[in-house]
Amino acid sequence: VTAPSEPVRVLVADDNEAFLEATVRVVDGVSEFVLVGAVRSGEEAVEEADAAAPDMVLLDVRMAGIGGLEAARRIHARRPGVLVVLLTADSALADVVETDGVTVALDKRSLSRAAVAEQWRLHGRR
């Protein structure tokens, strides 16, 4: 059991430079979060999830290569408890992604410090 004061370790992955930067700023802006990695593909996210042991991964759905959905599956195969927040530009996609407690979807249009913090509060565990 980790001490409550310890920050939530967050990994972010997006193949778009502009949005990755925005996501990093959001994470940096939440005091209880600490950024443990920012990568640009699903494959890198899977690798980094092994190395950096994050509690939460903010994962873009649509990336070249394996993409966010497959990356989420692989991350969960190795680390079942990690909360994966799928970020999508398509609100419809956000509606239909199956949420199972460890995978949730968030529309990129509503990405903010409050939104991410709320996802952690609702679904995060460690």
Add this chain to the structure above:
Amino acid sequence: VVTSQVLGAESVAAEEASFGRAVPRRLRYLLGLGILVGLYVGSAHIGFAFQFAGPVAAIVWLPVGVAISFLYLGGLQFWPGVVIGDLLVNDYSALPFGVAVAQSVGNLLEVVLAAYLIRRLVRHGSPLDRIESLAWMVVAIAVGTALSASVGVVSLLAGDVIETGLVGSIWRTWWLGDFSGGLILVPLAVAWWRPDFHLDRRRLAEGTLVVVAVVGLSEVAFRVHGSAAYIVFPALIWGALRFSQRGATLVIVIGAALAIWHTRHHSGPFAYHSITSSILATQLYIAVAALSMLCLTVLVAEREEIAQRLGASRAQALRAAELERRRIERNLHDGAQQRLLALGVHLRLSAEHAPDAAKLFESAESQLQLAIDELRDLAHGIHPTVLKDLGLADALRTIAARSTVPLELVELPAVRVDHETEVTAYYVVSEAISNAVKYARASWIRVRAAVVGGALEVDVVDDGIGGARENLGSGLRGLRERVETAGGTFEVQSPVGAGTHVAVTLPSGRAPFAG
């Protein structure tokens, strides 16, 4: 000697290219010669046996056709077979020696010239592939056989075998007999020499009916008095239209054989008192029938080839358009869309630092959201990426969620099918819905998509004003083209005032844009 050396070089290349390793070249050549001689002599004796060919004149002189076919398909190097065959066939006791030798030389030159000309003039593919090639083949046979007729008639005249007054009619009979022999047998050989035919039971039954019709109508034509020869043509046309080159060449042979048979037995429209007139009439009938059917079957083949190419290029165009849409969509998604989304995030972060300007930030953000939505809908309309990730069922759910008219998803496919099929189905549904909303003023829409057997079935029904038409340039016409290019079926029922039903079946599991 010189000739055989030159032609020998050609056969070396052929040998290396094909089955030369199994049978030694020389043996293969001798075997070919033997076959040619056998066919040449055999076909001559068919003529003698059925009395349509004599030592000088024939209604149809088959050995010419046999030899031209063999030299055209097998190679000019088999020319000695023609000489041997001719020596075995000619009756040297009936003619002065010099005349007989001249005739043999004429027969050889005729065959070599015709075969050479076909090879030379028909540059690409088979002589039966296009009308131009067919015309050149006919010219080649006509020129070659005219040479033989000329040499033969001149030698007969020089040897005092015939009188000057008969030159015209003997030349004509000779030429038409040889020409018909070539015209019947060369296309037959070209069409049939590769044994790769496969007829299913139905085609076999139809083929049998064609032959029965040709024989039956010929019997009628040649048994009744008066000029009824033309009644055979519908049966010949049937064979040529439905069974392409092989059918056409076969019915020509059957039709010609029956015409000759009846004329020789003094029945039918060509049985005149004058033998010369009978022969001429029969020859002309055979030549005209053969030429007509050959033209017909070649035109059919050309039409089929053009249709095939058209289909391929349509598929190609659709595929290119599809790739272009994907590229544009990807550019929108990766570029402007992500920047605007990032801008939104920054805007919200900034708003937290400037509580005084909350109202301004709020309005800026709502404007930005509108821009993002518009851009997203635009990109989505260009190419729905949700399809690739989540499949048709979820993509249709997103359409339903966005629809401004109540939309019921009656059934959704439980399994994924190949991507191209899903894309086509998706476009069918979105286009049909957009029509229902825009033009049909529908108040409800029902969508059904299901995988049944190996096919994806899609139905879109609305309660709109109906009366939808597939006009040129209309969305429905475009959809039909898409669906049919994918190998599917497309049906629209749209009675005025009673709604519209678009029903599509797509073969799934294969790439429809493969061309």
